[in-house]
Amino acid sequence: MLNIIVEISKYLILIIMLLYTLESFWVFRYEEDYDQRYVLRNQLLLIIFLDFTAFLVIFLQTEELKVLYIFGTLILYLVIVQALYRVFYKTSSILLLNHMCMLLSVGFIMLARLDPDSGLRQMAIAVAATVLAMVIPVMIRKMYFLKKLTWLYAVVGFLMLLVVLVVGSNVNGAKININIGSFTFQPSEFVKIIFVFFVASRLYKKSATFRDHVITTAVAAAYVLVLVLSRDLGSAVVFFITYVVMLYVATKKPVYLLAGLGSGCGAAVIAYFLFSHVRQRVVAWSDPFSVWETSGYQILQGLFAIGAGGWFGVGLCKGSPELIPFVQQDYMFAAICEELGSLFAICMILVCMSMFLLVVNISLRIKKRFYKLIALGLGTEYAFQVFLTIGGVSKFIPMTGITLPLVSYGGSSVLATIIMLAIIQGLYILREDEDEEFERQKEKI
Amino acid sequence: MRNLNGKKKKYEKQLRKEEALQKKKQKKAKRRKNREYTIVSYFFVLIFVSLIGYMAYFNIWERDAITSSPYNSRQNQAEDRIVRGSILSSDGQALAYTQVDDQGNETRIYPYGNMFAHVVGYEANGRNGLESLANSSLMSTHHEYVDRLKNEILELKNPGDNVVTTLNTRLQEVAYNALGGYNGAVVVMDPKTGAVLASVSKPDFDPNTVEANWDSLVNDSTNSSLLNRATQGAYPPGSIFKIVTALTYLREHGTLDDFSYNCTGSITQEGHTIPCIYGEVHGQVDFTTAFAESCNTAFVQMGLDLGADAIQETAEDLLFNQELPISLDYRKSTIDLKESEGIPFLMQSSIGQGTTLVSPMHMAMIVSAIANGGELMEPYYIDHVENDAGDVVKTTSPSTYKELMSESEAETLKNLMAEVVNSGTGTQLSGESYSAAGKTGSAEYEGSDGSIQTHSWFVGFSNVEDPDLVVAVIAEGAGTGSKVALPIAHEIFNAYYYG
Numbered sequence: 001m002l003n004i005i006v007e008i009s010k011y012l013i014l015i016i017m018l019l020y021t022l023e024s025f026w027v028f029r030y031e032e033d034y035d036q037r038y039v040l041r042n043q044l045l046l047i048i049f050l051d052f053t054a055f056l057v058i059f060l061q062t063e064e065l066k067v068l069y070i071f072g073t074l075i076l077y078l079v080i081v082q083a084l085y086r087v088f089y090k091t092s093s094i095l096l097l098n099h100m101c102m103l104l105s106v107g108f109i110m111l112a113r114l115d116p117d118s119g120l121r122q123m124a125i126a127v128a129a130t131v132l133a134m135v136i137p138v139m140i141r142k143m144y145f146l147k148k149l150t151w152l153y154a155v156v157g158f159l160m161l162l163v164v165l166v167v168g169s170n171v172n173g174a175k176i177n178i179n180i181g182s183f184t185f186q187p188s189e190f191v192k193i194i195f196v197f198f199v200a201s202r203l204y205k206k207s208a209t210f211r212d213h214v215i216t217t218a219v220a221a222a223y224v225l226v227l228v229l230s231r232d233l234g235s236a237v238v239f240f241i242t243y244v245v246m247l248y249v250a251t252k253k254p255v256y257l258l259a260g261l262g263s264g265c266g267a268a269v270i271a272y273f274l275f276s277h278v279r280q281r282v283v284a285w286s287d288p289f290s291v292w293e294t295s296g297y298q299i300l301q302g303l304f305a306i307g308a309g310g311w312f313g314v315g316l317c318k319g320s321p322e323l324i325p326f327v328q329q330d331y332m333f334a335a336i337c338e339e340l341g342s343l344f345a346i347c348m349i350l351v352c353m354s355m356f357l358l359v360v361n362i363s364l365r366i367k368k369r370f371y372k373l374i375a376l377g378l379g380t381e382y383a384f385q386v387f388l389t390i391g392g393v394s395k396f397i398p399m400t401g402i403t404l405p406l407v408s409y410g411g412s413s414v415l416a417t418i419i420m421l422a423i424i425q426g427l428y429i430l431r432e433d434e435d436e437e438f439e440r441q442k443e444k445i
Numbered sequence: 446m447r448n449l450n451g452k453k454k455k456y457e458k459q460l461r462k463e464e465a466l467q468k469k470k471q472k473k474a475k476r477r478k479n480r481e482y483t484i485v486s487y488f489f490v491l492i493f494v495s496l497i498g499y500m501a502y503f504n505i506w507e508r509d510a511i512t513s514s515p516y517n518s519r520q521n522q523a524e525d526r527i528v529r530g531s532i533l534s535s536d537g538q539a540l541a542y543t544q545v546d547d548q549g550n551e552t553r554i555y556p557y558g559n560m561f562a563h564v565v566g567y568e569a570n571g572r573n574g575l576e577s578l579a580n581s582s583l584m585s586t587h588h589e590y591v592d593r594l595k596n597e598i599l600e601l602k603n604p605g606d607n608v609v610t611t612l613n614t615r616l617q618e619v620a621y622n623a624l625g626g627y628n629g630a631v632v633v634m635d636p637k638t639g640a641v642l643a644s645v646s647k648p649d650f651d652p653n654t655v656e657a658n659w660d661s662l663v664n665d666s667t668n669s670s671l672l673n674r675a676t677q678g679a680y681p682p683g684s685i686f687k688i689v690t691a692l693t694y695l696r697e698h699g700t701l702d703d704f705s706y707n708c709t710g711s712i713t714q715e716g717h718t719i720p721c722i723y724g725e726v727h728g729q730v731d732f733t734t735a736f737a738e739s740c741n742t743a744f745v746q747m748g749l750d751l752g753a754d755a756i757q758e759t760a761e762d763l764l765f766n767q768e769l770p771i772s773l774d775y776r777k778s779t780i781d782l783k784e785s786e787g788i789p790f791l792m793q794s795s796i797g798q799g800t801t802l803v804s805p806m807h808m809a810m811i812v813s814a815i816a817n818g819g820e821l822m823e824p825y826y827i828d829h830v831e832n833d834a835g836d837v838v839k840t841t842s843p844s845t846y847k848e849l850m851s852e853s854e855a856e857t858l859k860n861l862m863a864e865v866v867n868s869g870t871g872t873q874l875s876g877e878s879y880s881a882a883g884k885t886g887s888a889e890y891e892g893s894d895g896s897i898q899t900h901s902w903f904v905g906f907s908n909v910e911d912p913d914l915v916v917a918v919i920a921e922g923a924g925t926g927s928k929v930a931l932p933i934a935h936e937i938f939n940a941y942y943y944g
Contacts, residue, residue: 003598007597249485300516304518307512323519342500352493356489380485383493386493387489
């Protein structure tokens with residue numbers, strides 16, 4: 001009987017996800033505010049329905065009480081966050097909020113299934129992060145001096161990365177974390193935000209000269225270099241791409257884009273010959289069977305998982321994603337493919353894409369250049385991180401070892417991503433304020 | 446009034462037009478202003494879409510190959526839900542099946558024991574042969590839907606799909622018995638489809654007891670009986686390599702008619718002498734006679750004239766040093782002729798001695814191409830997969846792998862091989878109701894005791910006009926080709942045509 005429930009739930013979950021994804025793109029077709037709100041409310045219901053189905057199936061099979069705790073807190077969390085935003089930040093982007101809730105939900109479903117203990121830990125962090133992030137939109141509105149702290153950002157961010165390089169703990173050859181007491185802290189997740197603030201504060205002035213750009217580029221290059229030395233290749237690539245995109249949009253000079261991408265390819269080739277750990281990743285990607293015992297093991301286990309799942313997945317708790325080393329941190333995507341299916345995973349990719357386009361759209365509509373660039377930078381970081389992790393896990397590109405924002409297990413990652421989204425919400429609200437102001441002024445005239 | 450109305454309408458129309466034009470202009474300006482955003486958005490949409498495209502590609506094209514990897518321990522989980530399917534011969538006999546007793550204990554049974562050991566393989570301490578190749582099919586089920594669902598709900602096992610091979614028990618049995626006590630291998634193929642009809646390798650083992658005897662089998666390095674010599678064997682080709690030398694000559698000269706050589710029984714260059722077998726003196730020979738009589742001296746002279754590079758090139762066209770389209774574990778055939786290695790080495794290599802090594806399967810493939818107008822069909826072992834009720838799940842359709850030589854080249858080689866049977870070293874095959882063609886080989890090698898021994902080779906095909914069967918036989922250390930290998934092929938042809 002249980003088998004049949006799991007089997008049915010598999011398709012039900014997929015249908016819910018399909019509907020949600022469709023509505024993510026459909027919502028833009030409605031001109032009327034009323035219709036949009038209806039769709040957005042509908043999405044929230046779908047998220048809750050999805051959680052209910054998935055957690056029920058997991059609980060029936062594991063009979064683990066912690067699964068129910070996670071489910072209870074998650075639903076409470078969803079309802080409260082949505083209510084708070086709708087009450088206090090009436091003009092915030094509810095679609096962005098929905099996407100955050102959806103991706104968090106998928107993450108918690110998989111964590112409850114893989115390891116309820118880490119699910120509970122992640123829940124505590126997500127709740128704390130959200131409480132913290134509630135004040136961010138207000139801060140954005142009040143703190144006019146944010147764009148003047150250029151060199152503070154540069155120094156703080158750089159020092160944080162340097163600390164990791166020097167005293168960071170070694171995990172699988174890469175220095176990514178710092179241990180403080182019993183807490184593990186991943187500074188690069190927060191430096192990502194600081195970095196965007198730095199770059200935006202350097203580039204937002206239209207008066208910036210070529211010399212200014214050279215200095216900014218040098219600082220950005222120093223960041224990337226430190227990350228490469230710490231062997232945090234994923235973050236290095238994310239920082240790099242983000243900088244190139246921001247520079248291009250700020251200066252509107254395609255030559256920067258081409259030069260940036262060109263030198264990036266050049267740097268990748270040099271890194272390949274210079275660093276054995278880069279070569280190792282490339283070998284594990286091009287022929288994982290040849291290094292089955294070492295670096296190919298994880299990637300092959302991931303592929304076996306994706307293959308086992310097929311289009312529709314094997315159903316929650318029916319697969320064996322635990323065979324993949326570090327599945328909760330690095331290989332969440334493979335676990336999702338195995339148990340919920342590739343179609344579900346594709347929907348998730350589309351939701352991530354929708355999230356990115358939404359952020360770009362917000363950036364486009366903001367008038368103040370500093371804020372515009374921040375929104376764009378954060379959006380770019382998010383999108384490229386998604387691409388790197390999913391592409392790496394599915395062996396589309398070499399593995400860089402980076403988390404899937406909001407879905408993977410990792411306190412720093414969740415905290416930083418929620419803060420990131422709160423900043424974007426703050427900017428969105430600011431933009432709405434600008435519009436209102438504009439309307440008022442127009443009326444006066 | 447009407448006039449006024451009309452005017453008003455006209456005016457409004459114009460106004461609307463202007464408005465639309467202005468809007469368009471604005472839009473254009475806006476677009477120009479936001480060009481960077483558009484480019485960035487498109488770039489990221491592109492990478493997301495390519496991710497999705499890759500996911501689809503993976504699921505459609507790569508998935509089977511990945512999941513059926515022997516490294517994949519996930520396959521074992523299907524064992525809780527599915528009773529492994531059977532492997533059947535093309536004539537409907539079970540080559541491997543799973544027996545379930547009252548307690549639900551499963552035993553894999555191989556009714557033919559040693560006879561199909563290498564090609565069917567085993568399922569114990571890892572998998573091998575077809576047990577490995579067809580694993581994902583054997584562990585999938587297309588059992589009737591309602592009953593399958595019922596079993597799933599009741600948590601009963603469903604029967605896995607059966608794999609129907611191209612192997613024929615009659616031909617396999619004849620080949621197995623004909624090879625007798627010799628170590629070696631026999632491959633029988635259909636040149637028109639690439640279907641492998643029989644594949645024997647000796648020494649062999651009993652797959653029913655492979656788990657119990659595992660340690661002794663693995664540690665037995667003198668016999669290495671787990672090795673499938675048909676695909677993984679590495680033998681000096683000896684005179685059957687003259688097929689390659691002949692093709693090289695044909696390609697360099699465009700014809701064989703201009704060839705003439707006076708065989709005096711041996712040839713000496715730089716102090717190295719190669720005699721004809723049994724010290725025979727063939728006298729004045731043309732190409733056809735040289736090939737039919739397997740005249741070593743003529744082919745050595747030919748090799749010296751052609752040069753190492755030309756022979757190497759032809760060999761590589763025939764898939765030496767290349768990956769082969771064989772779905773079981775195999776060994777690449779190797780050839781390494783260099784001018785710098787000197788004259789004696791080239792003399793040796795021209796007649797298939799030296800360092801050149803081939804597998805029987807590869808030789809069968811080359812002969813298949815000759816028999817099939819130059820086209821090599823991709824060899825296959827699995828004809829189709831069916832569910833437990835016999836409904837077909839998927840079928841292998843024969844496909845061309847590569848054109849190894851032109852049709853006229855194939856025709857010329859075919860005639861050479863036919864003459865071997867008519868008047869040369871293979872006359873034992875003549876006088877049957879079917880016609881045959883082939884090439885014998887006697888490959889010398891140094892035995893474990895240091896003495897010079899001879900592998901007995903034969904490669905050939907039957908029904909020359911419209912070939913039915915290709916056979917490759919090697920009997921290790923058995924003597925000349927016509928003495929042992931050829932009679933084995935003869936028995937196989939007889940079994941095929943006379944039953």
